[in-house]
Amino acid sequence: MKVRLHALAAAIIVSLSLAPNAAGQRVDRPISEWPKPAEFPNEDKAAATEHFRKAREYAVGDLFADFTLRCITDPKYRQRVNAEQYNGIVTPAKVFDNFYYVGQMAVGSWALKTSDGIVLFDALNNETEAREIIVPGLTAVGLDPKAVKWVVLTHSHGDHYGGAPYFQKLGAKVISSDLDWKVMEAPARRPNATPAPTRDITIADDGQAMTFGDTEVTFYFTPGHTVGTLSTIFPVTDRGEKHLVGFYGGAGLPRTVEMKREQIASLVKWRAVTKEARVDAQIGTHPLNDESLERMEQLLYRRPQDPNPYVLGVDMYQNYLGVQEECVRFSLARDGLRE
Numbered sequence: 001m002k003v004r005l006h007a008l009a010a011a012i013i014v015s016l017s018l019a020p021n022a023a024g025q026r027v028d029r030p031i032s033e034w035p036k037p038a039e040f041p042n043e044d045k046a047a048a049t050e051h052f053r054k055a056r057e058y059a060v061g062d063l064f065a066d067f068t069l070r071c072i073t074d075p076k077y078r079q080r081v082n083a084e085q086y087n088g089i090v091t092p093a094k095v096f097d098n099f100y101y102v103g104q105m106a107v108g109s110w111a112l113k114t115s116d117g118i119v120l121f122d123a124l125n126n127e128t129e130a131r132e133i134i135v136p137g138l139t140a141v142g143l144d145p146k147a148v149k150w151v152v153l154t155h156s157h158g159d160h161y162g163g164a165p166y167f168q169k170l171g172a173k174v175i176s177s178d179l180d181w182k183v184m185e186a187p188a189r190r191p192n193a194t195p196a197p198t199r200d201i202t203i204a205d206d207g208q209a210m211t212f213g214d215t216e217v218t219f220y221f222t223p224g225h226t227v228g229t230l231s232t233i234f235p236v237t238d239r240g241e242k243h244l245v246g247f248y249g250g251a252g253l254p255r256t257v258e259m260k261r262e263q264i265a266s267l268v269k270w271r272a273v274t275k276e277a278r279v280d281a282q283i284g285t286h287p288l289n290d291e292s293l294e295r296m297e298q299l300l301y302r303r304p305q306d307p308n309p310y311v312l313g314v315d316m317y318q319n320y321l322g323v324q325e326e327c328v329r330f331s332l333a334r335d336g337l338r339e
Contacts, residue, residue, distance in 0.1 A: 035079040042336030051333055055326035058319045062309075065291055066320060070327035074253050075334070085288055092137035093296040095283075095310055096236035096243070098215075101292060102137030107159045108285055108292065109134050110247075111141075112234065116213030117149035120172070121232075121247065122285065123163030126194070130163030148172050150212060151197075154249035154285050155226040156180035158194030165197045173200040175210075177221060179228030203230060207273075222270055224263025224328075225250025231270060233277055238308045245310075246270075246279035246317060251289050251324055253331060260332050267325040275318055281311045282320055 040048075052071060059067035074081050088105035095101055095110075103109035103124060110121040118138070123130050135145045151168075153161045153176040161184055164174050174197040176184070181202060187193035209218045215234060222231040229250040236243050248270060254260045284290030295309040302308075312320060332338065 038076045038078065040334040043334045044336050044338065047333035047338055048330055051326045051330035055323050055330060058322035058326065060319060061316070062291070063316070063320055063323055066323045067327070069288065070251075070253065070324060071330055075327075075331050081288065085286060089133070090287065090293065091296070092140045093299060094141050095296070095299065096238050096245075096281075096308070097240070099236045099245070100138075100141045100143065101296060102134050102141070103287070104129065104133055105287060105293070108283075108287060109137075109163075110283065111138060111143060111148075112212075112215065112217075112236075113143060114213035114215040118143060118147045119212050119215070119217065120148050120151045120167065122154055122160040123151055123167060125159045126162040127166040130166040134163065146170065150175055150201075152176075152217070152230070152232065153180065153184075153197075154231075154247070155229040156183040157226065157250075160285065161197060162194045165195060168197050168200070174198075175201040175203065175230075177228035177230050178202050178204070179223070180226055180230070181228070183227060220270065220273060222249055222263075222266035224254055224259055224266045225252050229266070231266075233274065233279060236281065238311065243281045243308075243311055244277060244279045245281045245283060246274045246277075247283050248321075248324075250285060252286075253328065257332065257335055257337060260328055260335075264325060264328050264332070267321055267328065271318060271321045271325070274321070275314070278314050279317050280314045281308075282317055283310060 055067055055071050069081070085106045090101070090103065090105050093101045098113045100111040100113070101108065102111050103122070107124055108122060109124055112119040112121070120134070124133060138145045138148070148167050148170065149172055151164050151172050151174045153164065153174060156176070168174060181199050184196035185199070187196065203219045206221050207218060209216050217232050217234040220231045220233075222229050231249040232247045234245055234247070236245055254263050282290060284292070287293050290310075298309045
């Protein structure tokens with residue numbers, strides 16, 4: 001009996017050692033193969049310290065989460081960011097009186113209701129997600145999917161434009177910048193590339209405004225995340241009170257020095273544009289970028305006297321952009337460079 005018990009215990013130990021842990025990794029994986037923090041052998045420590053400190057000073061209140069993501073987790077512990085941005089279902093939500101979240105956990109999609117139809121911002125990875133996530137999401141928040149007349153693409157990554165062809169088949173027009181149209185069109189010659197939508201509307205000028213029914217959306221070029229990233233400003237209301245959304249089209253940290261410099265220039269420009277316009281509300285392209293998961297939960301239990309968590313205020317919105325800018329400058333200093 002003792003021999004059998006010892007054999008059973010040994011089998012259990014072996015099976016446990018081969019089982020995945022809570023993160024889905026095998027616990028018998030050699031520690032030498034574990035993901036390691038990124039290293040920065042050329043870091044300009046003095047410059048990096050200066051920009052890290054500035055970013056932290058901007059990160060008051062709830063903006064601390066943006067600081068930790070942009071300055072700490074994303075550049076140094078990328079696997080943690082990837083793990084949080086998994087393909088998963090998120091309950092669709094009414095964020096403002098005329099603005100709704102209909103995306104998923106890894107990547108966002110937003111619906112702006114106007115008097116002449118719906119403007120959809122981004123369309124997820126592919127036609128399946130457009131049909132099985134966005135469409136039911138629109139229905140769940142009381143919108144008619146057939147009312148989607150325009151799809152604005154914030155930038156030319158497949159997880160944002162992949163579902164756009166589905167809405168084109170239903171009659172919607174897709175809007176992008178010329179440079180990002182060219183990026184989307186070029187991969188069609190490569191196998192396994194995300195199929196691109198056909199070119200409909202091209203934003204030609206920085207600061208170009210388009211009117212959709214009773215709502216005007218103003219477009220700006222903010223390269224850095226992609227070569228033709230589009231950022232937008234548009235009005236919303238919250239319980240009847242007017243606010244102005246500043247939707248920066250791609251805040252993800254660039255991986256090359258050239259793109260980091262472009263993003264710094266774009267953020268400097270965007271800060272000036274949004275300050276003059278008095279933008280006071282912030283959303284992002286991924287739930288992780290704007291704490292949408294946490295904010296939508298707050299909306300779910302919001303009392304009449306509670307503020308809308310997406311409304312930062314004019315000054316705090318500028319602080320949010322300050323965090324973004326200084327964290328990119330911090331990353332550049334870690335490369336041993338100054339802008």
